[in-house]
Amino acid sequence: LSLTISICNQWYFFSWIPFSGSVSMKSLSCDNDYSSHMTCKWKEHKEAHDLLRITLYQNDGIQNENKMPCVRDPERALPETSDPYIFWVCRKNIEYFGIGINHIYSFKHNKTLETQLNVNLFQNVQPLPPQNLEVQESSGDFFLTWTAAEGSQWLGNALEYEVTYKRDWESWEKDALRLLSNTTRCHLSHLMMGSRYVARVRARVQQAKGFSGTFSEWSTDVSWETPEGQEPIQPRNLRCLFNGVNLTCSWEVKKVITTSVIFGLFFRATPASAEEECSPVYEKVLPHIPYVVQSCAIPVSNISSQSRYHVSVRTKTEEKLIEAHKNIKVLPPTNVSVKATEDHEYELRWKKHTFQYNFIKQKYQVQYWKHNQYNETLQTLNISNDEPPFIFTLQMLSPSTKYRGKMRAMVNSADYQSSWSEWSEEFSWETAN
Template sequence: CVKLCQSIFFQNEAFLVSYGALIGSLECVTDYKSQSNCTWTESEKARQFVSMSLYDISFDEEGHAYHTIGKQSSEGSEYYRVWGGGKVLRKMGSVVHIYFIFDIMSFFFPATHVSVVKPHPPHNLSVKTTDAGNFLLAWETEYARDPTGVLWGAVQYEVSYKRSWETWDDSTFVFLNEDTPQMELNGLLLDPGVEYSARVRAKPRGDQGFRGHWSEWSPSAMWQSATDLGVKLRKLQCVHNGIDKVECSWEVRREVAESVLFNLTLQDGAGSRERTCDLLEPICDSKSLYISYRCQVRGIQVQLSEMWKVHLRPLELRKTICPNYNIKLPPPFNLSVSELLDGNFKVEWKKAELPYPHMQQKYELQFKKQAEAWEFSETRVLDQDTTDMLLPKMLLDSGSSYVMRVRTKMLKTKTLSYDGPWSQWSQEAKWETKSVWFPVVV
């Protein structure tokens, strides 16, 4: 009776995958006296990496173990191995079970100092508001409890924070090289009245003799920023690319950005002339109360010990307006409508006096039935400087109530360089047309 052991002592996880095929191909026979012969299929290429050896363990009824490593040979096939050996123990006419086991031969690593560490993630992350309006992020680690531990005072941290609707890939990262389990976040760096999330992870410091990996991120903590800090401009910063370009960025409240543009200039410590930073396309986030502005200056070489002054000033915007092309006159006044003897109507008004006699005006008149809207009125434009107009009776219905208004603007001609918008409408004038009776022939 032969029983195969179901355990194989592998120290390499990759070989666990091939264990099923290896043990499944094992076949053993015995002469029932002193010899056992086994065969199995094993890849020659696999043996180049790990050499496997088959041995048996037999136990007698007293529990004594007998271990035999058989002689192993190949019978010409790359995948076919033959094993011979073993010992069959008999007592009282029964055969003791034989356990055949595959084990790895000469697969050992030399002893080495364990210096690669992956810490446990920080925990109990909390956020508190300080008296200055900032936010104190604090957390705990297992390595701060034991002063005798190898990572006591030898951990660095990285904090990541973001607005709640953003992804962690778009979050802001802050690296803390000191083993201090807290960080104060400036409230001016945050949008007012917005929900934020933060998380932290740990890593051994290289200057303490450790090489390591970042831990997993801690559970995130959430908090609400102040409702309104009254800040109109924030996050001003400038960075140099190490060659010849400086890029600056800042954020402005939307309400301010609608009225004011800012101009950024750079000046070196020697007090040379200021270099203007060329504005780039602003970044507008519909969910943010601020608009992000960017600019760059090329051709600047910065020394490490050199201090530069950054000036961010409201941009002085100018627009040239010519008064003679932007004259808005007072509206005409004393508008009246009177009926003439021939049944037509005369419209009259008065105008405001102009500074110079050669300045002339033009007029626009509208009239309609009193019950109608001005959108359906009749319009007449007079391209001459006059104060009256003849209104034919044929344009009016008899027995109706009418209303009229008039406005004026500068008359622009080839010789007169004056212009401007229309004035306001004058006060309305009302009148009625007489009813006309036609004789009826019977």
């Protein structure tokens, strides 16, 4: 069960382009002094030169065709160059120049390169792909119809068709259903409900009718959707395959259903065996497809032709253990107030949240600030005493100042855990001068 990647065949990414002539002829250029001689230059691929010799000929339309005397261009004959071409220069004396006298150049080569074939048209037929694919529903059954390509009349009724179809997210090679048809209509069987399907058709000539050849290209795809079934939330398409080691079962479930419940695969190796559960379950999630595929591999230790496994996919109960003493939510302290003492200090008092057990202690955090100067004067205090009071010393406060504050609590006993409570209501006090 691992990632499979289909490498695209690169061949298809290259297109047919018009052939534009040989490199040697494209490279040929000739000039002349319009007096006594002319010079031609051209290049030849070194590997081609080793396989085939080509020779430049000139025809001036007056005399016969003449071979041009060519030598390697001394200006470009660098033996160490990585250029794959040989550069030739050809110089020839010319008696007459004139506007009517045109020179036609061509290459001749020293070997006959040829291959031949006799083709019987009716034995080498590749029809054009079928057209006008349509899917029609009739009382819950789906039928595909199509027509032979225009211009196939000469074949009479000698065409037969291969129809193949699959759900849109499946693989043509592995998952598609195939059938052969002599007519241009077929019944699409074994469809699953609530799925988008694609179908395509190709044609070939029937040998029995005196033809032979290859399949046409595939037609363009036609796509349709089957209606939702009556029980779309049931797991479906349960299939199992045995590879000699494992019996691997896969099934499909509606994607949203797996947000609420989970499915397990249960099996009995024999009717008398205890039911066991397969683990781990893997899943494949596909974007835009409302189903997920789940899969599990049952190890098979005892192989016998009598082996008949009973497998069942059904919901199983997920359980979550939550320990109450580690998920405590402390309520914030109440009745929080600050009052001056006889010693001219300030005393913070509060009423703490009470637990079922007094031995569970709390710690606190206090934030206080000068009135209307929250950002500039904010102070934070940590108090590890479970019970009030807490005394503000003289250094902690300025005289003649209005203060505001808030307080929160957290469990402070081993074995018990909480997060910070919400903050208490804000409280305020004023210091003397």
